[in-house]
Every structure is written in C-alpha cells, then in structure tokens.
Amino acid sequence: MAAGKEIRGKIKSVENTKKITKAMEMVAASKMRKAQDRMRSARPYADKIRNITANLAQANPEYRHPFMLRQDGSKKVGIIVVTTDKGLCGGLNTNVLRATTTKLKELEAQGLKAQAVAIGNKGFGFLNRIGAQVVSHVVQLGDTPHLDKLIGPVKVLLDAYAEGRLDAVYISYTRFINTMKQEPVVEQLLPLSAEQMQADKGTHSWDYVYEPDAAAVIDDLMVRYVEALIYQAVAENMASEQSARMVAMKAATDNAGNVIAELKLVYNKTRQAAITKELSEIVAGAAAV
16 A cells, blocks of 8 residues: 555645644634735825825925936936845736836837845845846835835935936736735836826815925925835735735645545555455465365
8 A cells, every 4th residue: 555655645735734824724714804904004194195295396386306207318217116025926026027027128119227226135136137237125015015115225216216216117017906816016106297296187286384384394205105105005015915815725725625525536546446356366375265
C-alpha cells in the first residue's frame, strides 16, 4: 500500500493548506469591514473639500495656484503607484501594474520621461525590475493609512510640479466598487482638471473674505486638497486589497476541498483494488490446494 500511503500524505498536506487559507479568509473578512468603513468615511471629506476648492477657485479668478496651471517644456511627468505590501490578493496588483505599464508606454511614445513614487512594496519591486526612475517610496503602511507617512514621499513630485520641473502628475491605484469588483484606474492628479475643479451644478457662486490673504488661503487649501485625494486613493486601495484577499482565500479554500475529495476518491479506488487483488490471490491459492 505504498501508493495509498503517498495519497494519504497528500490529503493531509492539502488539509493543512485548507486550514491556513480558511484562517486567512476569516482575517481578511474582519479587516475588510474596517477598511471599507474607513474608506467610506473619508469620501464625504474628499467630496466636501473638492467642492470648497472649486468654489474658491471660481470666487478668486485673479489668483491661480501652480497646481491649476498647465506646465509645458520639461518633458517629464510623475506617477504615483499605489499597491499592496503583501500578496495573496488575487490579480489586484497585477491589474493595477498592467494599467501603470500601459500608461508609461503611452507617455514614452509622447516623448515624456516618467519619475515614479511607489506606495506599497509590490509596486516598489515592480518599478525597480522594469528600470523605472523611483524618486521616493514608502512601504509597510500596515492596515491603516497615515497621512504623515504618505506626504513625505509624494511631496517630492508635488514640489517638482510647482517648480515647473514636471508637466503632469498621475496617480495609479485600485478603486473599490464592491466586495467582488475592484477597478484599476490611472488618474491625472496635477494639473487639476476642469472636471475635478467643477463646483456642484445648480449651486450659486460664493464670495469669500480671506485672512490673511487669498494666496495664503488657496495655497494651503490646494495642498490639503491634493493630500485628501492621495489619502482617498490609498484608503480605496486598502479596502480593495482586503476584499480581493478574502475572495482569493475563499476560492483557495474551495479548491482545496475539491482536491481533497478527488484524492479521497483515488485513495478509496486504490485501496479497493488492493483488497480485490488480495482476495483474488486467496481464492486462487485455495483452489490450487
């Protein structure tokens, strides 16, 4: 029964794997709820600051922040790539990195050189492998995004754009749709597009009293606005990560169950064949006597 012993070993190994994937599925489900709540709670803030920024931009047209001005001439662009630190989350990172690669090829075809900022270990490793120019990175963010960790690396690109050393800044991340669907997107972060700065339709324009002055207020608000966009992108990516990991681990657990069922069927057939062979030998021996 050497074959039967080998099959029993395989069954035991798959059962151990099934226990691990089931535990990871439960952990991901718990983290997913927290990540989704965090992401949904950040959305109203991002929407409100977008509306305030749009109204301010329209209320004081004589001052234009550098983030709202189109830069031309440097032939360089920046791209922020948001990925996960860990794997085992299906095709989440593969999809967003494929979208990033497509964007990089489009920029290269236009004669533009890209500088990248990596948020997440998977994206950092990928950018290094393809030989991209990584000016800064941040990894090991944990399960909760912290703005103080994100702003430092991203500020490299923001300052470069404000100084005219970049023509545009893009951000690549995974947008959370629902538990079963996550969508990789590449959006233009700077210069702020007309759609991003559009105030809510049907509302009237406001006039503001600035203290100390319009430039100081709008400068600070624009920085906060971009920070909110980046934080929202990271929160969306983390919610997508936990959802994708839960789905992937559930699929792995179900596949392990199917493999165990197939191995048990093969084991039972092998054991029955061995028993039948022994009975045949016994009957043949008895007939010979």
